[in-house]
Amino acid sequence: MNVKYMFSLMAVILLFLLAYAGVEVAGLQVVFGIVIPYAAFAVFLVGFANRVMCWAYSPVPFRIPTTCGQQTSLPWIKQAKLDCPSTTGGVIVRMILEITVFRSLFRNLKLKMHEGGKLAYSLELFLWLGALAFHYSFLVVCVRHLRFFTEPVPFFVKILEKLDGFFQFGLPIVYLSGIVLLAAVIYLCLRRMLMPQVNYISLASDFFPLFLIMGIAVTGIMMRYFTKVDVVGIKEFTMGLVTFRPAVPAGVGGLFYVHLFFVCTLLAYFPFSKLMHMGGVFMSPTRNLPCDTRAKRHVNPWNYPVPVHTYEEYEEDFREHMIEAGLPVEEKE
Amino acid sequence: MSDLPKSDEILSGLEYEKKPAAGWMDTPVEIKKGMYCYASNVKSVEYLGLPNARTWNPLDDDWLLPENWQEILHKGFKERLERFRSFKVFMDICVRCGACADKCHFFIGTGDPKNMPVLRAELLRSVYRNDFTTAGKIFGRIAGARPMTLAVLKEWWYYLFQCSECRRCSVFCPYGIDTAEITIMGRELLNLLGLNIDWIATPVANCYRTGNHLGIQPHAFKDMLDFFVEDIEEITGINVEPSYNKKGADILFITPSGDVFADPGTYTCMGYLILFKYLKDKYGLDVTWSTYASEGGNFGFFTSHETMKRLNAKMYAEAKRLGVKWILGGECGHMWRVISQYMDTLNGPADFLEEPVSPITGTKFENAKSTKMVHISEFTADLIKHGKLELDPSRNDNFKVTFHDSCNPARGMGMLDEPRYVIKKTCNNFFEMPANTIRENTFCCGSGSGLNAGEDMELRMCGGLPRANAVKHVHEKFGVNMLACVCAIDRAALPDLMNYWVPGVDVTGITELVGNALILPGEKERETDLRGEPLPGMEEDDA
Numbered sequence: 016m017n018v019k020y021m022f023s024l025m026a027v028i029l030l031f032l033l034a035y036a037g038v039e040v041a042g043l044q045v046v047f048g049i050v051i052p053y054a055a056f057a058v059f060l061v062g063f064a065n066r067v068m069c070w071a072y073s074p075v076p077f078r079i080p081t082t083c084g085q086q087t088s089l090p091w092i093k094q095a096k097l098d099c100p101s102t103t104g105g106v107i108v109r110m111i112l113e114i115t116v117f118r119s120l121f122r123n124l125k126l127k128m129h130e131g132g133k134l135a136y137s138l139e140l141f142l143w144l145g146a147l148a149f150h151y152s153f154l155v156v157c158v159r160h161l162r163f164f165t166e167p168v169p170f171f172v173k174i175l176e177k178l179d180g181f182f183q184f185g186l187p188i189v190y191l192s193g194i195v196l197l198a199a200v201i202y203l204c205l206r207r208m209l210m211p212q213v214n215y216i217s218l219a220s221d222f223f224p225l226f227l228i229m230g231i232a233v234t235g236i237m238m239r240y241f242t243k244v245d246v247v248g249i250k251e252f253t254m255g256l257v258t259f260r261p262a263v264p265a266g267v268g269g270l271f272y273v274h275l276f277f278v279c280t281l282l283a284y285f286p287f288s289k290l291m292h293m294g295g296v297f298m299s300p301t302r303n304l305p306c307d308t309r310a311k312r313h314v315n316p317w318n319y320p321v322p323v324h325t326y327e328e329y330e331e332d333f334r335e336h337m338i339e340a341g342l343p344v345e346e347k348e
Numbered sequence: 349m350s351d352l353p354k355s356d357e358i359l360s361g362l363e364y365e366k367k368p369a370a371g372w373m374d375t376p377v378e379i380k381k382g383m384y385c386y387a388s389n390v391k392s393v394e395y396l397g398l399p400n401a402r403t404w405n406p407l408d409d410d411w412l413l414p415e416n417w418q419e420i421l422h423k424g425f426k427e428r429l430e431r432f433r434s435f436k437v438f439m440d441i442c443v444r445c446g447a448c449a450d451k452c453h454f455f456i457g458t459g460d461p462k463n464m465p466v467l468r469a470e471l472l473r474s475v476y477r478n479d480f481t482t483a484g485k486i487f488g489r490i491a492g493a494r495p496m497t498l499a500v501l502k503e504w505w506y507y508l509f510q511c512s513e514c515r516r517c518s519v520f521c522p523y524g525i526d527t528a529e530i531t532i533m534g535r536e537l538l539n540l541l542g543l544n545i546d547w548i549a550t551p552v553a554n555c556y557r558t559g560n561h562l563g564i565q566p567h568a569f570k571d572m573l574d575f576f577v578e579d580i581e582e583i584t585g586i587n588v589e590p591s592y593n594k595k596g597a598d599i600l601f602i603t604p605s606g607d608v609f610a611d612p613g614t615y616t617c618m619g620y621l622i623l624f625k626y627l628k629d630k631y632g633l634d635v636t637w638s639t640y641a642s643e644g645g646n647f648g649f650f651t652s653h654e655t656m657k658r659l660n661a662k663m664y665a666e667a668k669r670l671g672v673k674w675i676l677g678g679e680c681g682h683m684w685r686v687i688s689q690y691m692d693t694l695n696g697p698a699d700f701l702e703e704p705v706s707p708i709t710g711t712k713f714e715n716a717k718s719t720k721m722v723h724i725s726e727f728t729a730d731l732i733k734h735g736k737l738e739l740d741p742s743r744n745d746n747f748k749v750t751f752h753d754s755c756n757p758a759r760g761m762g763m764l765d766e767p768r769y770v771i772k773k774t775c776n777n778f779f780e781m782p783a784n785t786i787r788e789n790t791f792c793c794g795s796g797s798g799l800n801a802g803e804d805m806e807l808r809m810c811g812g813l814p815r816a817n818a819v820k821h822v823h824e825k826f827g828v829n830m831l832a833c834v835c836a837i838d839r840a841a842l843p844d845l846m847n848y849w850v851p852g853v854d855v856t857g858i859t860e861l862v863g864n865a866l867i868l869p870g871e872k873e874r875e876t877d878l879r880g881e882p883l884p885g886m887e888e889d890d891a
Contacts, residue, residue: 019371022490066440069436070433070436070437070440071433072430073429073430073431073432073433073435073436074431074432074433075432075433075434076431076432076653076693077653077689077690077693078689078693079526079529081515081518081519081524081526081759081788082758082759082760082761082762082788083759083762083788084762084764084787084788085762085763085764085765086715086761086762086763086764087714087715087762088715088726088763088765088766089711089726089729089730089766092729092765092766092769093765095762098788099762101715113522113524117522119447119519119520119521119522119523119524120445120447120520120522122519122520123447124450124451124520124784124789125450126364126450126451126456128362128364132356132359132360132817133817133821134456134813134814134817135782136782136784136785136789137784142445142446142447146445146522210446211365211366212364212365212367212446212450212461212464213444213445213446214367215367215368215371215372215461215467216372216444216446216449216461216464216466216467216470217444218444218490218491218492219490219491219492220483220487220490220491220492221443221444287481287482287483288483289440289441289442289443289444291440291441292441292442292443292523295440295441295523296441296522296523298433298437299434299437299438299441299523299524299525300433300434300437300524301434301518301524301525301526301529302523306761306762307715308688308689308692308719308761309687309688309692309715309716309717309718309719309721309761310714310715310716310717310718311717311718312692312693312696312697312718313692313693314693315693315694317431318693318694321654321657321658321661322397322658323658323661323662324556324557324658324662325665326640326665326666326669329557329558329559329640330640332557333558333565333566333567336565336566336567337566337567337639339567340566340567340570340571341570342566342567342570342592342593342639343593343594343595
């Protein structure tokens with residue numbers, strides 16, 4: 016058994032027990048329903064902002080964009096406008112493609128060694144597909160949950176629900192996003208467990224959020240399709256939270272609190288973990304800067320003078336040799 | 349090197365899917381002969397006034413560190429986090445997805461998991477988490493944190509000098525995490541303790557003093573070029589004597605000094621001389637060479653941002669002193685990375701220079717408006733496009749050429765098509781290597797960023813494996829026998845690499861091909877190319 020994921024799995028199970036027993040045994044509905052959600056949300060907001068500020072506080076002294084295509088050059092040479100953008104517009108498009116379709120990850124190549132020591136590199140899309148499925152289904156699930164926090168429910172949430180439940184089989188309507196999210200999380204987790212290279216580089220902190228999200232998805236699916244929780248009660252409760260008139264709902268079981276507690280844990284954990292790649296992806300100087308480093312001057316705020324070996328010192332060192340070799344000098348002696 | 353393993357031994361030892369029994373934090377570093385470079389020479393470190401100059405040996409247990417070395421590192425780490433957003437963001441946002449894992453040539457060539465870019469970065473990140481993050485402080489190892497110990501320091505040193513800062517991993521990273529940037533910071537930190545390698549420290553000291561990395565003094569520099577002038581006169585009947593340190597010349601030309609002293613770079617250097625002579629005679633363009641700024645390659649880049657700035661300062665200083673209009677740069681890798689991404693910020697603004705315009709074609713080099721430095725491939729491509737060069741590509745007919753995109757021009761400035769255009773116009777036989785191994789996906793020669801020493805030959809041959817493998821493919825498929833590149837380190841490193849993996853392939857710079865093909869006004873009928881080999885059709889005469 017691998018310590019790294021066992022540890023994370025145990026942590027998530029512990030969180031489950033904590034919330035379940037806390038509500039069902041100790042009757043701490045107020046703590047798990049009101050205190051922790053507010054605290055977690057506050058930690059998330061302050062932590063996230065803090066982290067981003069902390070990055071922004073460090074300057075970008077040098078422009079170091081990675082050029083993934085032809086530079087802007089002679090007029091008859093075609094520039095790779097997206098991969099080597101020289102304008103702000105180009106950078107914006109590059110970033111949009113990075114953030115919405117994970118373009119760099121799409122480039123992923125798989126290395127294979129064939130007979131006779133021949134190396135070959137072929138397109139490898141599974142990680143990209145897995146990542147896309149995971150992030151988009153998570154997004155859809157989050158947006159769908161706005162139903163619980165808004166009255167009236169905004170039109171786009173309704174539309175999204177319609178689309179999400181397009182393949183209607185049975186009642187209640189099965190939302191694809193939940194299923195895809197769970198499947199994607201399981202895929203990403205199995206990938207970490209089973210692929211030797213990825214397993215080797217993985218830390219416990221890589222497994223923890225995966226198990227946590229798995230827990231969130233499973234408890235969500237359980238409530239919706241199997242235990243059939245009191246949705247009206249929950250909506251009253253969540254509306255109470257967002258309008259700052261919190262009240263504990265009656266007759267909502269432990270599973271709901273577990274779901275909520277998992278979400279709170281994820282929120283609170285977010286700013287202190289690699290999940291901050293959500294904010295950081297916007298800040299990466301290799302991607303978010305135009306490739307105009309030779310055309311425009313960029314200033315380093317902490318640039319300071321350094322000792323240099325001046326021409327005068329150089330000539331001083333070598334004057335005789337230079338004169339002898341017939342090289343021009345400033346001072347003939 | 350006699351104890352260099354055979355190439356098939358290296359190949360058969362490669363196993364990418366094998367997972368070591370212990371976790372990487374529990375696998376202590378083993379510094380292996382042939383895989384590391386000698387420690388920096390005390391004199392070089394002293395000359396530059398860098399910290400903690402002393403004689404030390406990586407194989408010794410005791411590295412003779414200052415007593416408060418952990419404190420120095422911690423402080424240095426903190427300073428760099430505050431100065432570089434790149435460093436801070438790259439420390440925080442990696443999700444260890446593994447997309448970079450099999451992209452590094454050193455990983456492909458050694459199979460050593462610590463050469464996966466992600467893990468190379470984790471070597472620093474683990475300490476970062478321990479020292480600077482809340483989660484790391486609370487959860488320690490579970491959160492991937494570990495304290496800085498002597499073993500960790502040795503691991504840093506060993507693996508940070510097994511990265512050639514080629515940036516290939518950064519192309520594939522969904523967040524653009526650039527391991528080169530992390531390596532640069534790590535090496536800066538090591539330099540605070542005097543832990544450089546000699547193949548970097550001594551060239552830096554030499555560049556600082558004499559202007560070039562071998563420490564060639566001005567008169568000897570001229571001697572070496574004179575030698576080429578004689579050779580060219582023998583081949584073409586034309587005296588191409590250049591001017592040196594000439595005030596009021598139109599253009600200052602700076603190339604890596606590797607082109608001046610080591611084959612096959614020397615042939616590229618002859619190409620420069622022929623080209624400039626042609627432009628002088630035909631169009632009156634006055635190009636001058638400098639003995640003071642006689643090194644384009646910036647080994648300071650592999651030391652610290654500060655040292656890079658100290659060496660780089662010479663280029664603008666010399667252009668100003670000579671009063672030239674703008675600067676033309678030769679074929680070099682890290683020289684161009686520095687020019688493209690750092691120079692203007694470090695030592696600009698170059699407001700004493702003019703915005704570069706080719707006086708021959710009238711082309712404005714808009715992309716170099718601020719640095720005022722134009723790459724010779726851009727310059728030559730423009731000349732050829734405008735029909736300003738009289739070329740006889742058949743003189744290169746003995747060569748079946750493929751092009752190696754040198755990492756820094758490819759991924760640090762995006763120069764991909766200009767050299768290709770020049771090759772296609774000067775050669776009749778050009779073949780591309782497989783798509784996933786060229787352009788922005790190009791593989792490093794394995795010897796970049798100061799690893800081009802003799803004592804780490806095994807590392808270099810391992811690191812160059814992916815490049816060589818792609819060359820082997822076109823060698824077998826199309827009979828390619830010439831590997832062209834635009835980098836002096838490439839020209840120094842690739843011949844050994846080809847010899848080892850793909851015998852029968854030579855290495856050339858682009859301008860050597862130009863020099864062969866260019867018809868100088870009044871030249872005699874050439875019988876040999878710049879290497880002294882008979883031209884196509886001249887073999888019989890020779891016999």
